[in-house]
Each structure stands twice: as structure tokens, then as C-alpha cells.
Amino acid sequence: MKHIRNFCIIAHIDHGKSTLADRLLEVTRTIGERDMMNQVLDDMDLEREKGITIKSHAIQINYIQDGQEYVLNLIDTPGHVDFSYEVSRALAACEGALLLVDASQGIQAQTISNLYLAIDNDLEIIPVINKIDMEGAMIPETKDQIIELIGCKEEDILLASGKSGIGIEDILRAIVARIPAPKGDPAAPLQALIFDSVFNSFRGIIVYYRIMNGVLRKGDTIRFINSGTVYGADEVGILKLGLAPKNEVGCGDVGYIITGIKNAKEVKVGDTLTLASAQNVEAIQGFEEVKPMVFAGIFPVNTDEFEELRDCMDKLQLNDASLTYELETSQALGFGFRCGFLGMLHMEIIQERLEREFNQTVITTVPNVSFIAHTTRGETVTVNNPTEMPDPTYLDTIEEPYIKAQIITKPEYIGNIMTLCLGKRGILLNQSYLTQTRVELMFEMPLTEIVFDFYDKLKSTTRGYASFDYSPIDRRESDICKMDILLNGDKVDALSALIHRSRAQDFGRKLCEKLKELLPRQQFQIAIQAAIGAKIIARENISAIRKDVTAKCYGGDISRKRKLLEKQKEGKKRMRQIGNVEVPQEAFLAVLKLDE
Template identity: 55%
Template sequence: MSIELTRNFSIIAHIDHGKTTLSDRLLEFTQTISQREQQDQLLDAMDLERERGITIKSHPVSMYYKAKDGITYQLNLLDTPGHVDFSYEVSRSLAACEGALLIVDAAQGVEAQTLANLHLANEQDLAIIPVINKIDLPSCDLPKVHKQLEDIICIPAEEAVPASAKNGIGIEDILEAVVKRVPPPVENEDKLLRASVFDSIYDNFRGVVSYVRVMSGSMKRGQRVKLFHTPNTYEIKEVGAFTPAMTKRDQLVAGDVGYVICNMKSAAEVKIGDTITDNTHQCPEPLPGFKEIQPMVFSGIYPVDSSDFEALKVAMGKLQINDAAFTWQSESSVALGFGFRCGFLGLLHMEIIQERLRREFDMDIISTYPSVIYEVTQTDGEEILVDNPCMLPEAQAIQEIREPIVRIYVMTPGDYIGDIMKLVMDKRGELENTETIDDVRVMLTCTIPLSEILVDFNDKLKSMTRGYGSMDYEHAGYKAGKLVKMDIMIAGEPVDAFSTIVDRDKAEAYGRHLAAKLKEVIPQQLFVVAIQACIGGKIIARESISAMRKNVTAKCYGGDISRKRKLLEKQKKGKAKMKAIGKVNIPQDSFIKVLKSGD
């Protein structure tokens, strides 16, 4: 189809504002799928996506729409993940478009993630079409949303398209707006092949399937191509489009969105954001915006049963084939045995990987407390990166430790601003800016250490704002802090599974909390067991598990007291000897109880 009749667009929205439902209605209206094939959340392939109502893996689709002017247009919809963990993938998908539908819930209005996604779209200079969804709800407040669009997003209210994706209201108006307001793709004058890779999946039979947007030139079977950021060249085996199933085509031309298969054996061979060009007639430079995806959160994953180690290793390898952003390497722990140190884009990415290991591979696993990458300057001037507390050098060899900082945007009703500011300060955050959004809500901009928001920050935010608060964050570099390594010692032996890097001011409280938790789950021994939290050589918290007591004087009926004393003295010596040479074997389920409690 002619490039002038092609429109490439994406849908961006805050979570649960109806993005996937609108995708379903657009596919229905354009008759891209038959009534027999129709199902809810069609573009969400994983059970996990359907259950949680989130998009994890983007899925493009090509539709044909006959507009009111009688002309048939090809509309390429690039579905995008919604969570901040996948913001780089979202930016690459948006870079492959010329326009975006910005969905705003008619009842909830503009949220934190709405603004974050809008900023990404504005960076790519996309045509923005605001869509006010869920206008059929009784709680819908159109005047308020119109005012927010004008005041916050600076888009005239009359440009917004009212719709209800659930009931199919306004779908034709949205498609007409896409045709009229989204500009057609523009091809580079030199006609050399430039194709942007915005995602990839692994097929067990055909290898890596790369999702591409052709910026200029054309791609067809048998053509030899190369990527700018990997050294190999490949022969194209198949090209095609999504309808939404993969449909083979003779070629992809400028403006098209589709897939290409080149006999790649792993997802690591193609990097998201890379540029594909013809091997014989190469374009002079890659398309802008590429960067290497780096894990931000690290956690140890261990099999509950040590005999499952090899099975877990195979499962990890299969997951990495599909997800190049997931990294892993073998490690061993005195407490947990053999396992893997894994890197993730964020906490949601970590949850998804763990859930997929349990569901798809039937693995029973335990994960250690998540940590982030610290930059450490040693006294000899050497700079190192530390993602595992066990790898931190001795305190006397450290000059400075820097931790990753994020800038968070919290949108909340004004009534809860005091509680949220207290939460931010408790998490070692700083308030940068307060902005009044409308007569009800405010937006707080804060900087906060990434390690502090990993586990429970969002849960606490939702709880204290009764679900009305929303947040988004972006990485804001590194900052030096008063950070120390805290070890947990049980009966004088350090347990590496509980080692953590904490703020010096919070170390004592966290050490006491963890020691008390361990006291509850570690079984009694025949001697007193000391649980100690320590920083370097200094003990900052202690709990003692009392010894199991055997009544050695039970057999003495009356008689001289010296006999009882003799027995008690003998028992005392035995306990002292046992304490000196005894070893505490901590059962696996004790680790599981502590680590799974989120403490």
C-alpha cells in the first residue's frame, strides 16, 4: 500500500484506563479479526497479562480501515507495555510511530503515568490525539477532564475524542482522527534500508522473530542484512505483517510495521533499538535513540530443593532466550546452597520472571531480598560496581558508596499530602516540588533512593491514599550516602543470605527487626543460640534463642542437695562444650518464611 495511505500510531495510558480494551474494539471495528476469533485482551498473549490486566510484551497489528472519504488506509497499531520498568521499550515503540492516542479515564482524570508517557511521546515529536474513555460511567466528569487536558497537558479540550471502549462508543471517531491527524511516514531520500527493531520474541522452531518498523528502503527474503551493534550478518528467511497473527509477505517497504526472521539463535543477537540495514548498501549511520539495556535490580534465586538446580538452570536459559533484559549467573550461598544471581529491569520485571519460573517450568523457588547496583570508590582510587552485598569490600577499603536515585512523581488528593511527605521522608527522600493540578489533586516531585521504593513503597502509597494516589518514576543518577554492610550472625557464623547494604541511621532498627523475625522461625537447639546483627565488628542488635532444657534432676527423689548440684554442674559443662563446637543447622523453610515475608 502507498506510503501516503499508511498511519503508524500507538496507544499510551495510565494503568487500567482501558488501553487493551480499546485495542480490541479497533480490531473489531476494522474487521481485522472475525467474530469467531474475538476474545477479550486479544493482544495480551500471556495468562499473566490477562490476570493482572497489564501489558508485559508489546504486540503490533496491521488494520485496514475504509474512511469516510472512501479511501482505504493501512493503520499500524504498536501496542506498548505500560509499566515504568519497560520505559525504554515504550520509547522505541513510540519512535516507530508518527502519532499516539492518549487515553484518559473520564472518572479518574490525568494520572502520574499519563504524564510520564506523554513526555516520552513529546520527545519523539508525535501527533497526540487525546481520547476520554469510559464516558458511560456514572462517575464520569467530562468538564473536569477537559480542564485537566488544557491546564496540565496543554491540549485544547475540543480536540479530545469522547469514547467508551467497553461499549464501542466513539470508535469510528477515533479511527477518523488517526487518519486525519496522524501524518503519513516520510521516507529518506537515499532509499537505503533502515529498519528499527522495537521488540523481539523467540520461536522454538524459527529462532528470533524481530519486530521492525521500516523507515526507508525495503526488506525481502534472501536479502543479506546486518545490525549496527552486533558484528554478524544474516540472510532474511521471512518477512511479514501482523494481522494480528504473523502473515508472510513478499516484502516490507518504507512505512510498514512487521516482523523479520533471520536465523538468529538467541535474543541477545538482536538488541532493542538497533538498526537493520542492507549488508551491500549500508546506510551511513544508525537511527538515533539506541542504548544498551542494563539491569537495575538484582536478586538471588535458589531452588527450594537443591536437586532442582539443573532444571532451574535450563529454565533460566529458556527465559533469557525470550528476554534479553534478564541476566543471570551461578552463585552459591552457605545458607541456601547453589543458585543464581539474577538482574532485572525493575521490581515488576522480577515478579514476572519469578512467576513464569513457577508457572511455565513448575519450579519451586526462593528469592533473596532485592538489591540495586552500588558504585563504590575504594581508598586506592579504584571504582567498582557492587550488585551483591557479599561482594562489598571491607569498610576500611571503602572511600565512598553511591546508590542509585530515582525521581518520583506522586499524584494524590490534597487531603493525603502530609501522610505522603512523611512516607517520603521515612524512605530517605527529599521533596523537590509541589504542584496543584486542580481543586482536588496535587502532584509531588521527590527524589528518593531506588532501594527504598523496591518493596513496599507503592503498597503503602495506595493504602494511605485509599487507592487514589498514583506514582511514576525515572532514574536520576547516583548519590553518595552513609551506607554500610550489615551482616547477620547466627551462633557466631555469618549467614550470607541475609547480608544487606543499609543506611547507617536505619541499620539498628532493621537489624533488630530481622533478628526478632529470625528468633521466631529458627528452632531451639540444646544450647543458647545468639542471633546478632553487626556492622564490621560492632554488634548493633541481638536476640537469643533459649536452649531446650532437659530436667537432669528428675530422677533424684529427696536425698542430699549436693547430688542435684553435681548433676546440674555436669549438664552446664556439657552445654558449654556443645556451644563451643555445636553448629546450628537452619532448616530451609526458616529462610523461606523470613525472605518471603518481605522483610
């Protein structure tokens, strides 16, 4: 055990984690030259296209220093705020972390929040300044920022470049020297923390774990403590670029197990594995339950495909434990799921993965957050979507979730950010200069306001020079109302939204204008209305397509033409009574992109 090191790489998005991981694998010859490519651990097409890491990946490196072989388990983590749950799970399986900071950008918001996650887990932190060979590298300034942030000595900070391979040997030496070996008792009963799982259509569910105590051997009968299910270990092994089978995985090591489990519900990330024969083995305190921030409905385009979508959601949840969902029905869209996501990017990625990996085309409804409503009868109701909102006559108060937002930017953009945040009902807590060129702004804001387009607007008003991170704080009383969209007097429940009263009129007007562009014209007039309760706050009309019924009248008396027009008018009236309006998929998506 004393020659094992478990570590992960944490950083802000785009600071070079995946590139550094590539160099570590290349220098230690973990991967042959034929298999080597950029972002080798990012195996999803989506990750390569967007240049972001979505899943944390584990791989074992064998490294020889001074004639002694060491086993290094590297877990590469995502950098985006929406995937911080992935990071917290990777940290639970490690003893140390490389804190990577881009020399040309310095410390950003996500660097700080990931660092606090690592400190909470008592990890040994090794600060590394990356991209030192870039023209805009500010090495002395970045060193000062790191020293101020974690209070280390200047000589503790390593300089490296993931692209050109500078300083990689120093990093490997530091990992061996500074990160403690795993603690644990190989003779104790087996106790392993599950930190990830993935579905394989040929082999069932593959579970990734880190062994805290004991040894796991091939052929053992194992038990999942939370679910209580018992299985045989058909294959165990370690994680190289693929799966490498072994006869046993020792204490302190990271590995995988295949047991032939087919039911996705039986494996829970954060559960503890033990031997079926062992008694009184405690569950490891893994990581807290995931707190979804954004809720949206996902519905199959054809209602017949609902069962298939349910299977796909189960398999996707295995691979992404931060996705939560429950059943939901909608008058307009039929059966589907109410899903909880960690943010808008997370929602977009899930939708993309359903389409690519499972060939599921889905309709996503307007994203919103969950509110707590108190009625005059003294009941408390959790409102996840507009249809659950209690009747306004019985509604006493409603509370919405607030977050603490941390924005790090350049001083020249303070004005733009203030305007944006205060316009979104934000409250400025404090403003502090980290260095002469970096300022940190702290706001308290309602989560509802940042769900839609806040991040995009922040990027555009600061030309991309702002980094944003948030954490939930509490719920506060607020004036939230339900806005319905009516088409010819019929409510379309999938387009309803819960919104602050001060912004409802503006939002309603924009939405009606957008729908007017998107809805196809019918042979009868369509009235699009936005309403709060019985009060209509905005309206647009789509005029009817009219056929030229008088074309066949050449000259002659006007009364002949009038007779034909009256007949058409009657027909339209009857058609309007029985005609219904089809709402295309684009209309549901348009709501998300109102301000563009």
C-alpha cells in the same frame, strides 16, 4: 506507504488501553467473533490475572475509509512505571500515539511521564478521554487538564468508551487524518529497527522490527549491524493475531522475521537489520540502554539446575529486554545470577514467569540498589551487593542513587504522603495544584528507601488515590553501612543488607525477630545476631529442643537425674560445635515483607 499508519496507545495503569485496543480490533473486524475475548492482546496468564499489560504487543489492522484501505499498525503498551522501557521501545517504532485518560480519574503521574516519552520521540499526540459513560466521569475537568498539559484545542480531544464502543469510529478517522504516514525510501538499502523478540521452541527466535528504509523479502540474506551475524530470511510477514507470512514487507511497515537463530545472545533489541550485501548502512539510533533500579540475586533451589536456569534467563531476556543479569556466587546459595530490574513489580513478574513458563523454582535474595564506594587508596568501586562492599577501614565515602519522585494525589492526603516521604529521607521540592482536586508533589529521595515497600505504603496511606512515577537524577554521599546476620557466629551472606546507619538498628531488630519465628528449632541453641562490623546491634535466641531424659527415673536420688542432665548438656555442647543451621526459603522472602 502513504496509506500506512503506525501508532501506539499510552496511558496510566488501568485507564483502559487493552479494552480500547479490543474495540479497535472488533470494529475493523481484524479478529473474528470466535477469537474475540477481553484483553485479547494480553496473551500471558499473568497479564490476565493481574489485569495489567506487561509486554507491548503489535498487531496490524486493515481499515477502509471512503473506499480507501489503510493499514494501521497498533502497538499496545504497558501502563505501569516498572515497564516504561517497553513503552520507550514501542514509541521508537511509531509516528503517533493515542494519549488515553480515564474520565473518572483524570490525569495521573504515569500519563505525564509516558506523554513526555512520546514528545521526546516527536510523535503526533491524539488525546482521548475514555470511560465517558461511567457515573463518576468528570469530562469538562479532564478536558481542562489535557488542554493545560499538552496545549491542544478543545475540539481536538476525542470522547470514547472502550467498554461500550462509543467514539471508536472517530478515533479511527483521527488516526488516519492526524498521524503522519511513515517517511522512508523504499529504494534505499534495507534499514529496520528491532523493537522486540520472542523465543519459540520450534522455530527459534522470532524478531519483530519496523522498516525505516528499503524492503525485506523472503529468502534475503540479512545482517544484524551490532552483532555482525548473517542469516537467511526463512520467513517474513506481518503481525495479525498470529503470524501472517508474506513474500515481502514494505517500507514503513511493522513485521516479523524467522531466521532459525537459536542463540539468544545474537539478537539485541534496538539493533538494526540490513541486507548482508549492503555496505555503509548506519545503525538506527534506537533507544537508550536500560538502567536497572533494583538488584537482587536469583539462585536455583537445587544447585544442579544452574545450567538450566541460565538457558531460561537467556530466553526470558529475549522477551524482556529490560532484564539484565550477570553471574554471582554465594556461600549460602551456590551459583546463581545477580539480576537488575526496573522495580519491585518487575522483579515479582520475572520470578513468576520463571516459575510458570520455565518450571524454575528460584530463591530471590534481598533486593537492593547499586552504590559507588570511594576508598582511601583513591579507588572507585561499584557495589551491587553487600559482599562487594570494601573493608570499612579503607572506606572513605559512599554514594547512593537519588531519584526525583512525582506523586499526584487528592489534597486531603498531602499530610500522609509528607509523613511517609520525609520518614524515608525525602526532600520536598515543590507542591502545585493541577486542579482544585489534584495536587502534584515533587520529592527528591534515595532510591534505597523506595525499593522495599514504598509503593504499597503509598497506596495504603492514600486509599489508592495516589499515582507515583520516578526518574533517576544523581548520586549523593551518604552514611551507608553493611549489616550482617550471624547464626551461631556464622555469617549468612544471602541475608546481608546495605542500609542507612540511622535505620540499621531498627531493621536489624525486626529481622532477628522475624527469623526467630521462621527458623526451625534444633537440638541446640541458635543465636541470631545482627552486626555492623564487629558491633552487635540486635540479638534473639532460639532455645534448644530438649528431650525429657529424666522420664525413666521414678523417684530415687536427685544425683541420678543430675547425672543424666549433665550428660545431655555435654552432648548439646558437642552438637553445637558441629551442628549447622538450615535456613528455609521463607526466611529469605521474609526480609521483603518485614513491615507487614
